[in-house]
Amino acid sequence: MRRYGKHTDEDDIRARPSRRGTRPRTRLRPRHEDAAEGMVLTVDRGRITCLVEDRTVTAMKARELGRKGVVVGDRVAVVGDLSGAKDTLARVVRVEERSSVLRRTADDDDPYERVIVANADQLAIVTALADPEPRPRMIDRCLVAAYDAGLEPLLVLTKSDLAPAEALLGRYAPLGVRAVAVNRDEPVDAVTELLTDRVTAFVGHSGVGKTTLVNALVPDRQRATGLVNAVTGRGRHTTTSALALPLPEGAGWVIDTPGVRSFGLNHVEPGRVVLAFPDLEPGTAGCPRACSHDEPDCALDEWVAAGHADPARLDSLRRLLATREHHEGD
Numbered sequence: 001m002r003r004y005g006k007h008t009d010e011d012d013i014r015a016r017p018s019r020r021g022t023r024p025r026t027r028l029r030p031r032h033e034d035a036a037e038g039m040v041l042t043v044d045r046g047r048i049t050c051l052v053e054d055r056t057v058t059a060m061k062a063r064e065l066g067r068k069g070v071v072v073g074d075r076v077a078v079v080g081d082l083s084g085a086k087d088t089l090a091r092v093v094r095v096e097e098r099s100s101v102l103r104r105t106a107d108d109d110d111p112y113e114r115v116i117v118a119n120a121d122q123l124a125i126v127t128a129l130a131d132p133e134p135r136p137r138m139i140d141r142c143l144v145a146a147y148d149a150g151l152e153p154l155l156v157l158t159k160s161d162l163a164p165a166e167a168l169l170g171r172y173a174p175l176g177v178r179a180v181a182v183n184r185d186e187p188v189d190a191v192t193e194l195l196t197d198r199v200t201a202f203v204g205h206s207g208v209g210k211t212t213l214v215n216a217l218v219p220d221r222q223r224a225t226g227l228v229n230a231v232t233g234r235g236r237h238t239t240t241s242a243l244a245l246p247l248p249e250g251a252g253w254v255i256d257t258p259g260v261r262s263f264g265l266n267h268v269e270p271g272r273v274v275l276a277f278p279d280l281e282p283g284t285a286g287c288p289r290a291c292s293h294d295e296p297d298c299a300l301d302e303w304v305a306a307g308h309a310d311p312a313r314l315d316s317l318r319r320l321l322a323t324r325e326h327h328e329g330d
């Protein structure tokens with residue numbers, strides 16, 4: 001399992017198998033042999049805050065990176081002043097291959113897509129059970145984004161003191177999505193357990209209680225946020241970019257994404273979403289080319305009729321795929 005932070009051991013990283021195989025490092029990386037590994041904690045107007053060993057280092061993108069973006073969660077190679085002292089500036093010279101990318105478009109009509117988080121393995125979709133009312137279509141859209149990005153979704157239902165969770169849970173039962181209900185007056189251990197040793201991006205609409213939850217999960221948040229702001233010189237409430245926060249004892253990461261409520265799904269291909277449905281996926285072998293999986297010739301109807309999968313699963317898949325069409329109020 002991927003681990004960053006205090007327990008990250010550099011030898012570990014080098015020993016990780018890479019797609020490039022076993023060619024010698026010297027040929028792979030002729031330059032910046034002395035670079036240190038860092039993990040990007042936040043990016044604010046070109047200033048990259050990374051964790052290098054146990055130090056918070058501010059860096060700028062090296063010119064040689066060109067237009068390549070650097071985002072929260074990226075593993076990077078950093079050179080220069082790595083002391084983490086005030087007013088020092090290091091350089092990010094390389095962005096390592098990403099194991100996942102979470103993208104968004106401003107909305108479905110906006111063709112411009114941007115990566116918001118790299119290397120997460122889980123997407124926590126935070127929804128209040130009341131105040132504000134849950135918006136199932138929005139949850140569905142987040143699920144599609146998670147499946148598309150190859151992240152495992154996790155439904156976190158907040159304010160369980162205000163309303164029961166059963167109806168909402170019922171809607172997601174056929175999808176097999178893990179879900180947990182919490183409120184601010186109870187311990188959050190059940191959530192912590194699901195985050196252990198993972199990198200989890202949190203999304204949610206304003207007012208759902210995401211801040212309350214993240215503060216409970218990361219009791220050290222004030223300190224962690226303070227560290228970042230000491231370096232960027234910005235106030236606690238001004239940052240709008242995503243921020244990686246370590247769970248206690250280095251047991252995983254919470255990536256808070258202020259302002260990310262839902263996802264434009266322009267770039268999503270039905271084929272990638274179906275991959276998250278291993279019981280249905282083999283049935284698509286009989287589909288016409290570029291099947292939307294919601295058309296008369298789709299082979300999945302026959303697949304289900306033949307008893308290979310539960311019809312409720314196909315209904316759920318189609319409901320999710322339909323959220324790619326834009327509706328008022330998403």
Ligand SMILES: Nc1nc2c(ncn2[C@@H]2O[C@H](COP(=O)(O)OP(=O)(O)OP(=O)(O)O)[C@@H](O)[C@H]2O)c(=O)[nH]1
Pocket residue numbers: 158159160161162182183184185204205206207208209210211212213
């Ligand atoms: N009843 C109840 N209210 C809660 C709970 N958690 C948070 N709230 C309230 O919900 C409101 C929003 O909580 P926040 O934690 O600020 O929510 P947020 O999602 O971070 O919203 P923004 O700060 O606007 O992004 C606040 O008034 C909280 O006091 C809960 O478990 N139960």
Ligand SMILES: [Zn+2]
Pocket residue numbers: 284287288291292293294297298299300
């Ligand atoms: Zn099909």
